[in-house]
Amino acid sequence: MNHSLPGLFPEELETLVASLGEPAYRGRQVFEWIHRHGVLTPQDMTNLPRGLRDRLIASNSEEVRRLVSVDGLTSKLLLRLHDGQEIEAVQMNTETGRKTICVSTQAGCAIGCVFCVTGQFGFARNLEAGEVVEQVLRFATVERPVTNVVFMGMGEPLANYDEALRAIRLLTHPLGLHLGARRITLSTSGLVPQMRQLAAEGFQIGLAVSLHAPNDDLRSRLMPINKRWPIAEVIAAADHYAERTGRRVSYEYTLMAGVNDSSELASELVELLHGRLCHVNLIPLNPTQDPSLHASSADRALTFERRLREGGVPATIRVNRGRDILAACGQLRLAEKKRGRMAV
Ligand code: SF4
Numbered sequence: 001m002n003h004s005l006p007g008l009f010p011e012e013l014e015t016l017v018a019s020l021g022e023p024a025y026r027g028r029q030v031f032e033w034i035h036r037h038g039v040l041t042p043q044d045m046t047n048l049p050r051g052l053r054d055r056l057i058a059s060n061s062e063e064v065r066r067l068v069s070v071d072g073l074t075s076k077l078l079l080r081l082h083d084g085q086e087i088e089a090v091q092m093n094t095e096t097g098r099k100t101i102c103v104s105t106q107a108g109c110a111i112g113c114v115f116c117v118t119g120q121f122g123f124a125r126n127l128e129a130g131e132v133v134e135q136v137l138r139f140a141t142v143e144r145p146v147t148n149v150v151f152m153g154m155g156e157p158l159a160n161y162d163e164a165l166r167a168i169r170l171l172t173h174p175l176g177l178h179l180g181a182r183r184i185t186l187s188t189s190g191l192v193p194q195m196r197q198l199a200a201e202g203f204q205i206g207l208a209v210s211l212h213a214p215n216d217d218l219r220s221r222l223m224p225i226n227k228r229w230p231i232a233e234v235i236a237a238a239d240h241y242a243e244r245t246g247r248r249v250s251y252e253y254t255l256m257a258g259v260n261d262s263s264e265l266a267s268e269l270v271e272l273l274h275g276r277l278c279h280v281n282l283i284p285l286n287p288t289q290d291p292s293l294h295a296s297s298a299d300r301a302l303t304f305e306r307r308l309r310e311g312g313v314p315a316t317i318r319v320n321r322g323r324d325i326l327a328a329c330g331q332l333r334l335a336e337k338k339r340g341r342m343a344v
Helices: 010-019 025-036 050-055 129-137 157-171 192-199 216-222 231-245 263-273 298-310 331-338
Strands: 062-068 074-080 086-093 099-102 106-108 123-126 148-151 184-188 206-210 249-255 278-284 315-317
Touching: 010 025, 025 129, 074 129, 086 129, 086 331, 123 157, 129 157, 148 157, 157 184, 157 192, 184 192, 192 206, 192 231, 206 231, 231 249, 231 263, 249 298, 263 278, 263 298, 278 298, 298 315
Parallel strands: 099 148, 148 184, 184 206, 206 249, 249 278, 278 315
Antiparallel strands: 062 074, 074 086, 086 099, 106 123
């Protein structure tokens, strides 16, 4: 894959600038401008000679929309890439100073989960590492540095394994943002071989598994990928990851009224996860294109959570932030499409 400047490591940038007739150390300067200072415009890299600046193109993408939630804590960015593909990234701040960026790893997604807007539009292409890292850099500010990155936006990160891993190596690079690996979480729909491959990498990144159902019948209806890698195999791979890294795996469970939120299913989930090094995130469903799917009521969600906790499975109901800015995966892109601006 060809990499844009934000997708290159210092040594690769050194080779690149040397090929342009410049001393190699300039490559390292370019890396620091991009990854430490978030500068994506070569003309702003003020310690580089003008001739070099003129010949570098750090980013071909452009911001289409940037929305900020009413409470000011969540913002969402719609980016148009060089080939016209549009992707989303979300920033979530907390009052305690945490600043988490949720990035996309693919334009579209081939997994086709029924409750996900992105999944309904199919797959366009993999993002290269620079396009992933750029989503983070566009939210980086001196006053409020990025503290966490989650690979939970559009796409299945493990289906774009090499570029997702390259992006993680760039984000953790000591000359760049230098994020701790433990501050990065990657979410997967359960691609078992890649989960095992990730466990062998020796990274300490967090792993989140989209589960959404405690049995294969229901999960296959919600996530067709379950027919390829059923629950038992996914859980075994997640256990293996927890064992290898010592890190607790998160299971994502989107609560849908009358679909997967009954007390019986909560008990089934307890049976499945009891005794494992894990945590369950219960997520209220965001609006989808399917009129038959609705979020569970607050009461039902609380009952479900209580049942898990009583059964010894740690669980939390995640607060849905940024609804006013269509912060859930794929929604802003869909809204723009409805405005007639783009073809998906
Ligand atoms: S939930 Fe994730 S894996 Fe499933 S279709 Fe949406 S983007 Fe793809």
